[in-house]
Amino acid sequence: MPEVWLRGPVDGVPALLQPVAHALLQAREDVTALVAGLPAARLWDRPGGAASAGFHLQHLAGVLDRMLTYARGEPLSDAQFAALRAEGVPDDTLSPASLLAAFSDRIDAALAQLRATDPATLAEARPVGRKALPSTVIGTLVHAAEHTQRHVGQLLVTVRVVSG
Template identity: 40%
Template structure:
């Protein structure tokens, strides 16, 4: 088994904060592929014990990263981002489209994260409707931790879904 991205000696040209975030996103994509890529459409939409579906988790990961990076870049959320947020809990009907959204979201996130220089990390930013204060670094670190939280939830749900399908 390959080492986790943060132990791989990669991205050494990237400043440390951004490198850690990029490694967290690489690990997230690897783990989601390992645990969720072979699930059926029904399994991706399943809500065992009323847990959020895996489809929700994958969409939420990609879309929340996009929203958080918008704040990190000093922007405000677009109508399209707000509309997409409201649709995250809907069932999916195309599993390939779901995984493509995740892949594209991760690729775009890496490009955007790489655009931040060290000098921007301490710049103040505002988040959400209440304009809560943070910094670029705070947002980048939150992207890593928030993503990993939802990856863990997706993997746990995948294990529950698999155990139910093998029990029947």
């Protein structure tokens, strides 16, 4: 099967946001395949001091949640800050499958938000972070996809190393 971006448009997503949707859907497929080979006992291993697979899986879901919030022009909630602080903290109650499910749910939420985004708003200003750094609706959405892809690559290497 060809990569997602070669399968045609994602239903309901505005044309300018198709690359974001394609990148997120590709990330979900790639992470799903990676997690299938990840032993639960290796979830929190930090080979060579690098971030664990557990961190990357948590961060994938977390950064999407945060970037979607900024794209809507909303501040982060206390729960989002707590989730950010918990990223990478070993938690034996979490499994690769549960972290994959959380990430997949965030992809679904992102796609719903992309579908609901009026293309006329893409250039609207959006403050990001506690310092309210300047961005735009499209800037936050593209960064969400780009940052997701970056961590998928890091997850790939980590899973390969810890899986032997």
